Amino acid sequence: MHHYRQALLRMRQGESDREIAAARLMGRRKAAQWRELATARGWLNVQQPLPDDEAIATALGEPRRASTTISTLEPHRALLSAWVEQGVSGAAIHAALKRQHAWAGSYSAVRRLLADIRAHLPPETTCRLDFEPGEAAQVDFGAGPTLIHPDGLPRRTWAFVMTLCHSRHQYVEFVWDQTVATWLGCHRRAFEWFAGVPVRVIIDNAKCAITRACAQDPTVQRAYAECAEGYGFKIDACPPHDPQKKGIVEAGVKYLKGNFLPLREFRDLADLNAQAQAWVMQEAGVRCHGTTRRSPLELFALEQPLLQGLPAVAPDLGSWHRVSVHRDCHVQFERVLYSAPFTLVGKTLWLRATDAAVALFEDYRHVATHPRGLKPGQRVSVREHLPPEAQAFFGRDRTWCSTQAERIGQNCKVLIEQLLSDHILERLRAAQGVLALLKPYGRDRLEAACARALAHDSPHYRTVKTILSTGADLRADTPPATPAGYGRTRFTRAAAELFPHPQQELLH
Numbered sequence: 001m002h003h004y005r006q007a008l009l010r011m012r013q014g015e016s017d018r019e020i021a022a023a024r025l026m027g028r029r030k031a032a033q034w035r036e037l038a039t040a041r042g043w044l045n046v047q048q049p050l051p052d053d054e055a056i057a058t059a060l061g062e063p064r065r066a067s068t069t070i071s072t073l074e075p076h077r078a079l080l081s082a083w084v085e086q087g088v089s090g091a092a093i094h095a096a097l098k099r100q101h102a103w104a105g106s107y108s109a110v111r112r113l114l115a116d117i118r119a120h121l122p123p124e125t126t127c128r129l130d131f132e133p134g135e136a137a138q139v140d141f142g143a144g145p146t147l148i149h150p151d152g153l154p155r156r157t158w159a160f161v162m163t164l165c166h167s168r169h170q171y172v173e174f175v176w177d178q179t180v181a182t183w184l185g186c187h188r189r190a191f192e193w194f195a196g197v198p199v200r201v202i203i204d205n206a207k208c209a210i211t212r213a214c215a216q217d218p219t220v221q222r223a224y225a226e227c228a229e230g231y232g233f234k235i236d237a238c239p240p241h242d243p244q245k246k247g248i249v250e251a252g253v254k255y256l257k258g259n260f261l262p263l264r265e266f267r268d269l270a271d272l273n274a275q276a277q278a279w280v281m282q283e284a285g286v287r288c289h290g291t292t293r294r295s296p297l298e299l300f301a302l303e304q305p306l307l308q309g310l311p312a313v314a315p316d317l318g319s320w321h322r323v324s325v326h327r328d329c330h331v332q333f334e335r336v337l338y339s340a341p342f343t344l345v346g347k348t349l350w351l352r353a354t355d356a357a358v359a360l361f362e363d364y365r366h367v368a369t370h371p372r373g374l375k376p377g378q379r380v381s382v383r384e385h386l387p388p389e390a391q392a393f394f395g396r397d398r399t400w401c402s403t404q405a406e407r408i409g410q411n412c413k414v415l416i417e418q419l420l421s422d423h424i425l426e427r428l429r430a431a432q433g434v435l436a437l438l439k440p441y442g443r444d445r446l447e448a449a450c451a452r453a454l455a456h457d458s459p460h461y462r463t464v465k466t467i468l469s470t471g472a473d474l475r476a477d478t479p480p481a482t483p484a485g486y487g488r489t490r491f492t493r494a495a496a497e498l499f500p501h502p503q504q505e506l507l508h
Contacts, residue, residue, distance in 0.1 A: 001053040004060070007031060008038055012046050072105055073097075073113045080110075081117050090114055126244070131165035133299075134306035136236070137198040138163050138249035139187075141206065144174045145261060147269060157269065159256060159276075160186040163249040164198065167299035168289050170252055172260075172276045174269060180223050180319035181353070183208040187227055188317060196307025200234040202246045215239035222320040223352075230315025232308055255284070318354040325349060329385050333358060335376035339385040340368055401431045408438065409447035411454055418459040430461040441468050448473040 007025045017031040026034065037059060038044050043051055051059075073080065076097065083093050094110045097103040144157035158178055162171045171190040175182050183206070191197050205213035212219035218237045220228075228235050238245040260279050266272040285297040292299060323331040325344045330337040333351055340349065340360055350361040353372065360367040370380045383391055398420055405416035416434065419427040438446050449467040453459055467473050 001056045004034065004056050005050060005053070007034055008043055008050065011035055011038065011044055071109060071113050073103070073109055076101065076103075077113065077117070080113060084114060084117050084121075129165075132306075133166045133303035134196070134198055134308070136165040136200050136202055137190075138165060138202040138246040138252075140204060140246060140249045140253055141178055142253035142257060145266060145272070147266060147272065149176065157272065159253065160190075161249055161253050161256060162186075162190040162201075163252045164194065164300065164303060165202075165248050167296050167303045168248065168252070168292060169194070169285060169296040169300040169303075170256075170280055172256060172273075172280055174272050174276060176269070178206065178208055180208045180221060184223060184227050184317040184319065187231075188314065191231060191310060194304065194307060196304055196309060197231045197233050198307060200236045201228075202236045202238065202249075204238050204243060204246065205240055209235070210237050213237070213240045223318060227315065227317055230317070231311065259284070316354055318352045318359075321351045321353065323349055323351045323360075329387075330379065330381070331360065336374045337379040337381075338368070338370045339379075339381040341385050342387045342390075396432050396435075398428065398431075401428070401435060404435050404438075405431075408435075408443050409450070411451040412447055415450040415454055415459045415464070419461075433461040434464050437465060437468060445473050 003025045007020050010020050010023070010025070017028045017035065020026065020031045021028045025031075035044075041051075041059060042048060080093060083096075088096075090107070090111055093114070094107045097105075097110070139160070139162045142159040142161060144159045146154050146156050149155040155176060157174045157176060160171075160173045160175055160182075163169070171193045173186050173189060175186065187201075203209050205218070207221075209221050209224045210218050211221050220235055220237075224235065243250055256276075260276065260283075264275065266275065281297070285300075286295050288294065289296060321333060323333060325331055325340045325347055327345055328337075329342045329345060330339050331349065331351065332338075333353060338351075338358055338360070344362060344367065347362065349367065350363070352359045352361065356372055357369055358372050359369045368382065368385065370382075374380065383394060386394065401416055401420065402413070405413040412434075416431050419431045419434070434446075434450070437449075441449075445468060446464075449464045449472075452467050452473055453463045456463070
């Protein structure tokens with residue numbers, strides 16, 4: 001209404017419509033219409049006070065519409081209003097009208113009606129949040145440049161950004177993935193970068209931090225909860241689909257993409273992170289921030305003493321995973337097999353992986369711990385985790401057989417050595433079978449049976465067992481052992497042993 005009051009004041013001073021138009025207050029035709037309206041209401045009388053803006057607006061009435069044509073989409077106004085509230089784009093609405101309602105109008109008609117609908121919607125309002133020094137930090141991931149991965153293939157990197165809400169000082173680290181282990185490691189290095197821990201960390205609902213997003217009762221990832229407990233900060237997850245709640249770090253990621261990444265070249269991930277840290281300290285940290293109007297490093301000098309101190313011993317951060325015990329008594333994690341007790345075959349366990357070890361838990365009961373760092377395809381096995389028969393089999397190897405045979409006697413040692421030295425047939429089970437005869441028959445009888453079997457050049461499990469079961473080892477006529485061979489002497493001795501009275505055998 002200001003230009004109407006100025007034109008009215010000039011009319012009172014005797015200026016013509018041409019002079020008012022020359023002053024660029026309004027055109028000559030509009031000035032003539034305004035002069036006619038002011039004369040009718042007596043506002044050109046210099047004796048009367050100038051009307052206020054409300055009186056002028058009432059006299060002018062509602063502005064005329066530019067067009068009185070009714071849109072062909074007017075019958076669909078309610079439907080379009082609902083789609084606008086859902087955030088559907090104009091192009092999608094135009095396509096849906098053509099597909100679902102056989103509407104043949106142009107996109108311009110849709111755009112005009114959407115503008116009219118949005119003009120009658122209540123304006124969106126917001127509130128800027130202020131944070132005390134050391135009160136909070138905000139965390140987010142942003143897309144980074146594509147580099148050559150150590151496996152030789154190009155892969156996209158991701159920028160982990162943690163911003164202190166009061167000073168706007170940042171920690172930036174580029175990583176290959178957004179896994180739980182990477183998330184926890186970035187938090188550790190960020191707190192060490194700041195030399196302190198904020199009271200709470202504001203995050204979105206990334207799967208590496210929140211397993212179930214909810215505005216009131218979000219479910220925190222088990223490993224991230226341990227990280228928060230170890231460092232002493234609170235996790236503040238934003239409501240779903242509401243990134244404005246962490247707008248500080250959102251603006252920081254946007255600033256990183258627009259001011260650091262363009263026009264730079266990076267050899268590898270290490271070079272990228274080195275340049276990012278130098279950029280934070282030499283450029284981003286010393287700039288005049290658009291909101292605080294002070295440099296982030298200047299405010300950080302005041303905020304850092306108010307951060308919580310780092311723990312004396314850094315928490316042992318680990319990621320939790322659900323794994324199943326397969327029939328071979330092993331679980332698989334990152335393509336490496338780790339053994340578990342055979343009694344847990346078929347059950348689901350919790351696996352906690354740290355940088356140095358892998359621990360298995362049945363609910364909250366610790367089951368096993370294995371060293372980490374093996375290559376995919378390798379296996380870590382503990383003999384006690386196997387079934388008893390498997391433990392017995394693997395425990396009675398060649399070394400064990402030789403040691404046990406030496407304890408029994410010289411003849412047993414020689415027989416076992418001959419069994420294990422066979423170049424054609426694997427006879428480990430035969431050696432184990434011979435040593436198993438120690439329990440039912442005793443040391444002396446087994447030693448005598450081995451001596452008798454060697455004397456007949458028959459170092460076989462069946463021979464030793466037959467001698468013991470028939471009691472032939474108890475006879476005092478055991479011949480001395482002879483070298484292996486198939487000569488006449490060997491056959492005569494064997495025949496004499498088996499047939500001590502040949503003529504009686506012939507009679508039968």
